[in-house]
Amino acid sequence: MDFKNSDTIPGPRTEDRLPHTAEAAVKIVIVGGFGVGKTTMVGSVSEIRPLTTEETMTQAGIGVDDNYGSASKTATTVAMDFGRISITDELVLYLFGTPGQERFWFLWNGLFEGALGAVVLVDTRRLEVSFDVMGRLEERGVPFVVAVNSFPDAPRYAVSELRTALDLPEEIPILDCDVRRRASSRDVLLTLMRFLHSLAMKGALT
């Protein structure tokens, strides 16, 4: 009788293994409105092959789904994105990207469970969506930083103008990013970690 030779079963990819030095794992959520670049961010920064739940956007979604920018966008997240990045040898972040379509927002509550912090991705062409998003994080007590994903045709604002427009207190970091670039996405996560650290030092983390 033939048996499958175990040598033919591929082992885990080297980068899929958690570094043996890892001591702390932290859950971070990436949130924001439809098409703001959440999946792109998780994909650009993850050191493992990201898990995505992208579904093709079809004619059936017309009138139901958000369609902003849909000319160039053909897929949307229906459940979540998942990725991982080691910030240091000891600290590993698990990244969870939320769906942006409003009809899937009920999934957010589960994704927020146990999250230490969040990145709110903002598109300056649609600032109004960010209020809902930030409100939900505030309700759940999840601290966040705001990262403006700079699309080429999006209006540019000074940080102080954005702070006023988004009604954000002085201590919440706001920064520009290009989620397609790994270094830029990593900078956003480092800013969030520094912010969480400063909150922990003040005893403001629950």
Ligand SMILES: Nc1nc2c(ncn2[C@@H]2O[C@H](COP(=O)(O)OP(=O)(O)OP(=O)(O)O)[C@@H](O)[C@H]2O)c(=O)[nH]1
């Ligand atoms: N020009 C430009 N395009 C970008 C940028 N970031 C993302 N994109 C593109 O914008 C589209 C939207 O990105 P996604 O990552 O799918 O956005 P999302 O927030 O996950 O979308 P949903 O899950 O549907 O809410 C993709 O086609 C990206 O390649 C950017 O900084 N500049």
Ligand SMILES: [Mg+2]
């Ligand atoms: Mg997505």
